[in-house]
Amino acid sequence: MANLENIKARKTLDHIQPYSPGKPIWEVQQELGLERVIKLASNENPLGPSKQAVKAIEQGVLGLNRYPDADASDLKAAIAKEHGVEKTQVIPTNGADELITLISEAFLEPGDEIIVPDPSFSEYDFGAHIMGAEVVKVPFAQGFAFDVDAMIAAVTDKTKIIYICSPNNPTGTYMKKQDVQKLLDAVGDTLVVFDAAYSHYADAEDYTDGTEFIRQGYPLLTLKTFSKIYGIAGVRVGFGIAADSIITSILKVKEPFNVNTLAQLAATAAVTDHEHVTQSREINNRGLEYLYGAFEELGLPYTKSMANFVLVKLGDEGETLYQDLMKKGVIVRHGKGWGLPEYVRVSIGTQEENEFFIQALRELIQK
Numbered sequence: 223m224a225n226l227e228n229i230k231a232r233k234t235l236d237h238i239q240p241y242s243p244g245k246p247i248w249e250v251q252q253e254l255g256l257e258r259v260i261k262l263a264s265n266e267n268p269l270g271p272s273k274q275a276v277k278a279i280e281q282g283v284l285g286l287n288r289y290p291d292a293d294a295s296d297l298k299a300a301i302a303k304e305h306g307v308e309k310t311q312v313i314p315t316n317g318a319d320e321l322i323t324l325i326s327e328a329f330l331e332p333g334d335e336i337i338v339p340d341p342s343f344s345e346y347d348f349g350a351h352i353m354g355a356e357v358v359k360v361p362f363a364q365g366f367a368f369d370v371d372a373m374i375a376a377v378t379d380k381t382k383i384i385y386i387c388s389p390n391n392p393t394g395t396y397m398k399k400q401d402v403q404k405l406l407d408a409v410g411d412t413l414v415v416f417d418a419a420y421s422h423y424a425d426a427e428d429y430t431d432g433t434e435f436i437r438q439g440y441p442l443l444t445l446k447t448f449s450k451i452y453g454i455a456g457v458r459v460g461f462g463i464a465a466d467s468i469i470t471s472i473l474k475v476k477e478p479f480n481v482n483t484l485a486q487l488a489a490t491a492a493v494t495d496h497e498h499v500t501q502s503r504e505i506n507n508r509g510l511e512y513l514y515g516a517f518e519e520l521g522l523p524y525t526k527s528m529a530n531f532v533l534v535k536l537g538d539e540g541e542t543l544y545q546d547l548m549k550k551g552v553i554v555r556h557g558k559g560w561g562l563p564e565y566v567r568v569s570i571g572t573q574e575e576n577e578f579f580i581q582a583l584r585e586l587i588q589k
């Protein structure tokens with residue numbers, strides 16, 4: 223009889239921590255016997271999906287006996303038009319998560335290094351670990367500002383990818399355009415992956431989503447997603463924009479039918495649904511202002527955010543308050559996984575959800 227103990231996965235997989243998506247609403251309802259549970263933990267769009275996307279899905283279901291368009295041609299064209307780039311500079315993927323894996327597979331050899339500001343989105347580490355590459359973490363400066371000089375100083379001849387998440391998940395801070403320029407000029411022939419998943423929410427004058435640097439010929443890839451402002455996280459679509467040569471390398475490791483038919487139709491419709499984007503941004507801005515005001519009133523330090531979530535410091539009681547919020551039917555994200563146990567990250571909800579959250583927090587803090 224064979225010994226199953228001898229069926230061993232690659233050693234590099236030992237480094238991988240399972241992704242923790244946060245508890246779903248139904249699980250918290252069942253576990254705690256609660257009628258009302260709200261989830262402000264995954265930075266989703268509280269307004270719902272783009273209506274144009276929903277209509278496109280409804281119309282597309284009858285074609286499901288056919289395989290999807292392997293080239294996602296209409297979607298590519300819509301993204302290219304919206305961003306002022308060529309179709310050959312665009313790659314749609316099964317969520318931005320898939321793109322991070324594909325980038326890792328295309329560019330990382332065992333022993334290579336990636337540079338990641340810390341704390342940031344965990345999928346960059348995952349991509350490095352599946353390829354046996356090393357993760358070099360560069361802490362943020364005061365107030366979670368990007369430390370560009372420290373990032374430049376961390377570059378070695380093993381560095382293959384520098385990740386910049388801007389606005390950054392979970393801090394909400396962004397890298398100023400002049401700092402992106404400085405970094406690109408300093409690091410030369412190193413691929414910079416610029417994760418702009420939350421770019422639609424960023425309204426600072428000196429914000430960039432990176433695409434202007436792609437047009438200038440820099441080795442930068444901008445990564446975006448349909449899961450946030452477009453509100454279609456459930457169908458899984460993300461995309462990358464970069465120079466043709468970078469996209470061609472990534473296409474080599476892509477599965478032929480990675481973006482399913484309904485996802486392609488929904489995303490193609492969502493790209494031009496500017497009304498939904500504008501409305502989503504307005505709800506978000508109002509929500510941010512409301513939460514800032516409430517945190518100030520409660521004496522809780524928070525970091526100003528350019529995204530659809532806020533990092534707020536609850537102090538030594540951080541984990542207990544996170545658990546107690548859940549007992550009151552509010553799911554937020556505790557900062558432990560980012561090495562920030564005194565913090566929680568709360569996504570902006572509808573005004574009613576934001577008020578429900580603040581009411582629960584107030585009761586816990588003032589009890």
Ligand SMILES: Cc1ncc(COP(=O)(O)O)c(C=O)c1O
Pocket residue numbers: 264265316317318319320343387391417419420446447448449455458459460
């Ligand atoms: C910074 C960042 N990048 C990428 C993603 C992944 O997006 P997707 O849902 O398209 O896989 C997320 C999702 O939370 C994110 O926060």
